[in-house]
Amino acid sequence: MADLDNSLATMNDAASANDPVLQGALHDPIMVDPKLVQQANANTVRPPLQPGSGALPPEGIGQRADAQVAGALRAAPAPTGTCTQCAAARRALTLGALAQSQGASAQCVNNVAYSADWANRLPQGVPLYPDAQISEAAGADRDGCALRVVSFISAAPVQRLLDWYYTRTSEAGFRSEHQADSGEHILAGTKKNAAFFLIVKPRQNGGSHVDLMADGGG
Numbered sequence: 603m604a605d606l607d608n609s610l611a612t613m614n615d616a617a618s619a620n621d622p623v624l625q626g627a628l629h630d631p632i633m634v635d636p637k638l639v640q641q642a643n644a645n646t647v648r649p650p651l652q653p654g655s656g657a658l659p660p661e662g663i664g665q666r667a668d669a670q671v672a673g674a675l676r677a678a679p680a681p682t683g684t685c686t687q688c689a690a691a692r693r694a695l696t697l698g699a700l701a702q703s704q705g706a707s708a709q710c711v712n713n714v715a716y717s718a719d720w721a722n723r724l725p726q727g728v729p730l731y732p733d734a735q736i737s738e739a740a741g742a743d744r745d746g747c748a749l750r751v752v753s754f755i756s757a758a759p760v761q762r763l764l765d766w767y768y769t770r771t772s773e774a775g776f777r778s779e780h781q782a783d784s785g786e787h788i789l790a791g792t793k794k795n796a797a798f799f800l801i802v803k804p805r806q807n808g809g810s811h812v813d814l815m816a817d818g819g820g
Contacts, residue, residue: 681782727774
């Protein structure tokens with residue numbers, strides 16, 4: 603047997619490249635059943651046709667500062683006097699406290715309930731800005747109260763919000779005053795037994811932060 607192995611090794615020059623079985627496996631045609639080809643790797647996750655860009659949409663891509671804002675706007679009056687209400691508003695930690703700091707009755711403040719639904723119940727004369735994104739809302743309707751307080755952000759700049767609210771509230775019969783302190787603006791107005799109060803300040807990454815209060819009909 604050893605002599606036979608040595609003879610085969612000598613015939614193939616002791617190299618696998620000369621092995622007829624190995625050469626047949628490497629070079630003979632491969633038999634493929636076309637009916638089975640489509641079944642191969644049936645559960646393999648295919649790569650996408652092109653790589654993902656990895657890009658992120660810019661913040662506020664779905665917002666437009668002028669969205670649904672129709673009609674000409676009247677310019678809000680320039681701020682006058684010292685903004686005594688600004689400091690009081692800054693000290694308020696809740697929407698109820700904010701309403702109380704601006705003259706809402708203690709009885710109404712005690713009845714305040716918090717829910718985003720109050721933002722949909724603002725009086726017609728003091729509407730919500732079209733692109734408002736509600737942060738918090740509160741209100742009271744008990745015991746003769748008609749109080750609404752809403753906090754929201756908008757893509758619109760401060761001046762546009764001031765002009766928009768001045769125009770809308772003036773059309774509803776409110777007489778307004780404008781005060782400002784260190785970039786914080788307050789627009790407040792009254793008519794008969796109703797009042798509104800607006801605080802607008804710029805956001806660091808653009809747009810504005812707004813606190814809006816309506817007390818009584820509007």
